[in-house]
Amino acid sequence: MNRPSLPQLAWIFFRRGNFTFGGGTATIAVLDQEVIESRKLVTREQAVLSFGLARLTPGTNLLAYCTALGWLTRGPLGACVALSAVSIPCSVLAIVLTVLYDSWLRKPLVATAMQGAIVAAIAVMFATGWTLIRPLRANTSAIKILFFSTGACIAALAGMPPIRVLLLAVLLGFAWPAEGRAS
Amino acid sequence: MKLWLLYLLLLKATCTTFAGLASLPVLRSDLVINHHWLTDQQLNTAVVVTRTTPGPAGLYIVSVGYLVGRVPGAIIAWLAMITPALLVIPLLKFAGRKAQHPRTKGLLQAIVLSSAGLLVASAFPLAREAATEPFTIGLLIVCIAVLLTRKVESVWVVLCAAVIELAASSLNLAR
Numbered sequence: 001m002n003r004p005s006l007p008q009l010a011w012i013f014f015r016r017g018n019f020t021f022g023g024g025t026a027t028i029a030v031l032d033q034e035v036i037e038s039r040k041l042v043t044r045e046q047a048v049l050s051f052g053l054a055r056l057t058p059g060t061n062l063l064a065y066c067t068a069l070g071w072l073t074r075g076p077l078g079a080c081v082a083l084s085a086v087s088i089p090c091s092v093l094a095i096v097l098t099v100l101y102d103s104w105l106r107k108p109l110v111a112t113a114m115q116g117a118i119v120a121a122i123a124v125m126f127a128t129g130w131t132l133i134r135p136l137r138a139n140t141s142a143i144k145i146l147f148f149s150t151g152a153c154i155a156a157l158a159g160m161p162p163i164r165v166l167l168l169a170v171l172l173g174f175a176w177p178a179e180g181r182a183s
Numbered sequence: 184m185k186l187w188l189l190y191l192l193l194l195k196a197t198c199t200t201f202a203g204l205a206s207l208p209v210l211r212s213d214l215v216i217n218h219h220w221l222t223d224q225q226l227n228t229a230v231v232v233t234r235t236t237p238g239p240a241g242l243y244i245v246s247v248g249y250l251v252g253r254v255p256g257a258i259i260a261w262l263a264m265i266t267p268a269l270l271v272i273p274l275l276k277f278a279g280r281k282a283q284h285p286r287t288k289g290l291l292q293a294i295v296l297s298s299a300g301l302l303v304a305s306a307f308p309l310a311r312e313a314a315t316e317p318f319t320i321g322l323l324i325v326c327i328a329v330l331l332t333r334k335v336e337s338v339w340v341v342l343c344a345a346v347i348e349l350a351a352s353s354l355n356l357a358r
Binding site: 095152 | 197224239264313337349
């Protein structure tokens with residue numbers, strides 16, 4: 001496998017992480033193409049393990065995945081460089097746009113357009129629920145899917161704090177192992 | 184508003200969920216309902232801003248951090264966003280094989296499925312506030328249908344919805 005310099009690593013994650021629309025999934029796909037196929041920095045097996053462990057890591061999967069790839073290529077410094085390169089530029093852009101939105105919202109036309117945009121953003125939240133469930137359909141029973149997703153939704157609507165719902169899910173999930181043998 | 188408390192609350196949201204937007208219910212519970220540091224309108228703004236920019240879905244937390252505490256709040260939010268990602272390193276070093284154990288996978292499945300349910304539940308009150316008339320309710324339903332049935336990036340759905348709302352407003356179809 002090739003060993004990139006830290007500036008090269010930063011450039012890869014800066015380009016792929018901050019100029020790809022479509023969220024984490026799209027970014028992981030373009031990163032895989034560059035890191036595995038074009039530059040041969042990690043093997044596909046290493047990338048698959050990193051992706052699986054990134055799914056086990058709380059928070060944003062993309063950030064954990066980039067941290068794992070950085071670690072595999074250049075150790076602790078590589079992990080820090082990858083994580084910073086993929087997160088700082090888009091965070092700065094998010095802050096700038098938030099400031100601009102704040103001032104733009106005073107303009108009537110923008111305020112009106114923003115109402116439509118907010119409706120769409122709420123639609124994204126609903127659709128993201130399905131996006132989270134969809135990859136699990138292949139290896140999770142329908143009963144389990146319905147039990148946890150509907151149960152959590154009903155519990156939250158009934159007033160149970162989200163953190164309590166998640167803790168309950170942890171206990172029940174541990175007691176209800178996934179189908180298939182441990183490898 | 185203490186920055187260390189903001190960090191801990193945001194970290195609680197990011198550390199207890201396993202996908203970007205999935206932290207929204209926990210974050211809303213703490214920042215909007217319990218501490219009143221944020222309104223639902225501001226939370227929606229943060230989601231809109233980051234759905235129209237490149238980057239991960241969880242980036243909305245940085246926008247939330249800015250709305251709560253300006254630049255220091257945004258920096259704290261960035262730290263809360265990246266902190267959980269560092270947990271992948273000990274997992275890589277030590278846990279590789281155990282990560283595939285059925286109980287570990289079962290636990291993760293339960294958290295992801297519950298997060299999906301929580302996300303839908305937290306979207307209901309936001310929808311009740313934003314979609315208050317037939318036109319916006321229809322727009323919401325159409326946006327959900329498009330996102331579920333077509334491979335369209337959310338940025339285009341958000342931008343189209345903004346344009347449609349403008350057009351409808353000029354035609355007096357929406358307030």
